[in-house]
Amino acid sequence: MNLYTRRTAVVSLGAALAAGLTAPADARDADVRRPTGSAPLRRAHAHNDYEHPRPLLDALDHGFGSVEADIWLVDGRLLVAHEESGLDPARTLEALYLDPLRRRIRANNGTVYRGHPLSLQLLIDVKSAGEATYRELSRVLHRYRDMLSVCRAGRVHGGPVTAVVSGDRAARAPMEAERVRHAFYDGRIEDLGTAAPASFAPLVSASWTETFRWQGVGPMPGDERERLRRLVAAAHGERRRLRFWATPDTAGPAREAVWTALLDAGVDHLNSDDLPGLEGFLRAAR
Template sequence: MLGLKGCLTILTGYAIAVCALFSSRGRNPSLTDWEKLKDQKILNIDSFGLTGHHLLEFFQDNLAFLGFSEGSYHHKHVSLYYDVFKEYILRRASSKKCLPVESAIAKLNKDVNPMPVHSHNDYWRKLPLFEGLAYGARSTEADVWNIDEKILAVGHNEAYLDPVELTLDKLYTDPLLEILDEVNCQDSDSDRKNGVFFNSPETSLFFYIDFKSDDNELTYKLLMQQYLKSLIDSGYLTYYDMKKNEIVWRPVTIVLTGNYPTSLEILDNGNDDGYFESYQRFAFLDAPLLSLEPKYSKLSVVTTVSFNQLMKHCGSDSWKVSLRGHMDSNEVTCAKSLIDDAHALKLKTRIWGAPTWPSNLVKTISHQIVHDLGSDLLNLDDLYMASSLI
């Protein structure tokens, strides 16, 4: 983290720049002057070498100064913090320079290793998508509702949707396309694609799309045709190769959850050769860990169970584990056998609903789930805590 001396140096530099504007013009700086100063400040942040949660902390600590021209932002929809941060992260992407080492991904997680964490209800975070990537979370999630049969709005409750600004493309698919284009610009035609983790470009980001609307067929159609098509055309989505009968991993892996369609007639758009007649299936079902079948090795890449369901299956429950402070050897053996069965089908595993308090219990259970059970993903809301636990 920046020390006191470093912060004072930065703020002193900003103060000098502001004073220079006042003295050179002999009047209050205009909006244009403020914009120029803002642009210079944001560009100078690159020289500090901040990444990961250190970059997030810097923006939060200096937001009052970084965002003084807030009239140009749409912060009523997400936040001023989000708008200023997004502008900084995507600035180089818009410059059309091909320099992956200075990309948005380099800014977000250059010194961060991917961690087996699912960013639960990611859209509730101060920085949807970007915060999870900054901490190295291997999985993210967006709840979607189809609005007026043409828009997929993101939100937890239908009463509080914003179909203009808080949409799947504006919060997730468009930024993903930009930052992936940026790190694949040197050889865009290559079959090998770099992903969203600087230290591990081969690691795929699991992107859970939680279907909330009743008409899941329409939601799926909108998802495929309007929101995922550009990522598909660019070769960024993991797919099931229907000819070779194998999974081909790419930078982003789409997992359908919630009220999703399960019929192959819908998933493949009525075609024997896939939705876009390419012999590829680009969306995978969230398989149930406690009732796995061999078919899921073709329909899924990940399987999910709640911690309480898992413990009940093993003759216990989450309350017993919480009171004891850890899973005992019988619980570990039983749960691990289920996860091993999933891995035998080449499925990753995700566990949600583990204890979230107190911190000592969270640390112990999280460590057991990841290291003793071997689960690939764990729901954790506090990403800062997660980065220190796993």
């Protein structure tokens, strides 16, 4: 029995999503809703972006510099969902992310955000078997190479979109074997100080709750503040960016305290499902 037959049969994705997927391409993809002159937010990361009513597009409307898509390899196709029960053959990586990005970049004369050179990070979290899933992902990304950052023999050439592969660690081996690669690796804290170059693993991600006890209530303990500072310094010293997932994400003082600590320490990406909440925080902090 394949994953299609095991998934919950949900035909309707809701009126909002249906409208987003069936509207004309120019209406769906145009860079028109972000306030004129507002710069994109490099540090804003849309966690589980595909669960929003308009995957990708809602995050871009809020100026996010990074979006996350979980993928499963099913019958030779890359489907986007958090759990197997949510798999839908219409929700492919190409349909939800790669095709809309290509249209938008062409409409904006080569950039995701019109007038801004930001390379959007597309964090692709591999949920199915890593090696097989990455091999198919590599083939798919090759078809979109005109808009992607690329690494050739260890040298990186930037593009409007930078694909970074996270999730199942078995994806690492086939990635490292590629001489020309249209994706990069999401490392872990234990990768700091190793021989893996930043041209391969430019991002390091870790669980906040597994790394720190403090969840934003009361002052941050001094030893944890120092540990955060050391991790940022180590990542930046190796020309890598740092991100934490599982940070508090319920609106209120605790979330704002953690976000403030992350900003003050120089963490590169703040993780949230609350697009307007994180946008408002980051714009106010500028």
